[in-house]
Amino acid sequence: MSATRDRSTGVEHAARAVAPGRPAHPARGIPEATVARLPVYLRALVALAERGIATCSSEELAGAAGVNSAKLRKDLSYLGSYGTRGVGYDVEYLRYQIAREIGVTQDLAVVIVGIGNLGHALANYAGFTSRGFRIVALLDSDPDRWSESVGDLAVVPLDRLEEVVAAESVAIGVIATPASAAQPVCDRLVAAGVTSILNFAPVVLSVPDGVDVRKVDLSIELQILAYHEQRKAVGA
Numbered sequence: 001m002s003a004t005r006d007r008s009t010g011v012e013h014a015a016r017a018v019a020p021g022r023p024a025h026p027a028r029g030i031p032e033a034t035v036a037r038l039p040v041y042l043r044a045l046v047a048l049a050e051r052g053i054a055t056c057s058s059e060e061l062a063g064a065a066g067v068n069s070a071k072l073r074k075d076l077s078y079l080g081s082y083g084t085r086g087v088g089y090d091v092e093y094l095r096y097q098i099a100r101e102i103g104v105t106q107d108l109a110v111v112i113v114g115i116g117n118l119g120h121a122l123a124n125y126a127g128f129t130s131r132g133f134r135i136v137a138l139l140d141s142d143p144d145r146w147s148e149s150v151g152d153l154a155v156v157p158l159d160r161l162e163e164v165v166a167a168e169s170v171a172i173g174v175i176a177t178p179a180s181a182a183q184p185v186c187d188r189l190v191a192a193g194v195t196s197i198l199n200f201a202p203v204v205l206s207v208p209d210g211v212d213v214r215k216v217d218l219s220i221e222l223q224i225l226a227y228h229e230q231r232k233a234v235g236a
């Protein structure tokens with residue numbers, strides 16, 4: 001299964017549906033290169049919808065997606081979507097069409113384990129919902145946390161992990177525990193049937209074949225920026 005750069009969006013999940021070597025839509029003959037661009041169009045459409053834009057021209061959508069408009073029109077024609085002359089594309093409808101094509105019309109269930117500072121921030125982020133993810137449970141091992149809620153969700157004991165994963169068909173587990181707890185939590189998620197892990201803890205996780213792990217480390221991003229800052233200073 002292909003892993004894309006940032007798996008915090010529905011777009012990424014879409015990309016997983018078109019793993020290399022596996023023709024996504026052989027019967028309908030959509031070229032693989034077009035299929036690979038559909039998640040990019042979807043991300044652009046989500047951004048337009050979030051700005052309250054109801055219709056867009058092919059030029060606007062192409063600009064937002066970073067492709068040329070002729071290629072975009074050709075790609076969308078494979079979906080039978082040609083837009084309306086003088087009006088353009090209906091953002092919501094095109095978004096639905098593309099999401100349906102790449103199989104992300106149903107939200108993926110996500111649990112977050114470790115509801116401290118970071119877990120709270122992630123649980124509070126409304127953007128997951130519009131990108132095809134549904135946070136179904138917030139789990140923590142600390143009894144002091146069990147009286148807390150974030151939005152509509154109460155923080156529940158880690159002991160309920162297996163029950164929640166089974167009941168909600170959880171696909172993705174987000175780990176926001178201290179490093180020392182991350183591997184045992186990961187093992188437990190995997191044993192319960194979770195096949196994708198997003199790990200924020202500063203530790204490399206071991207997982208069996210068939211389980212995808214993505215690690216997020218903001219300090220690495222900062223170090224990359226620091227490198228560029230240093231080069232700017234030398235240049236000046």
Ligand SMILES: NC(=O)c1ccc[n+]([C@@H]2O[C@H](COP(=O)([O-])OP(=O)(O)OC[C@H]3O[C@@H](n4cnc5c(N)ncnc54)[C@H](O)[C@@H]3O)[C@@H](O)[C@H]2O)c1
Binds near residue numbers: 114178181219
């Ligand atoms: N990747 C990044 O860029 C980034 C940024 C910030 C923090 N972090 C990491 O994220 C993690 C969380 O950071 P934080 O600031 O939120 O810490 P925190 O101490 O505020 O929260 C950690 C939470 O995990 C819970 N916990 C501990 N053991 C657990 C277990 N076995 N099962 C379930 N819950 C458990 C604690 O009760 C606590 O609520 C840390 O590992 C930190 O290093 C990563």
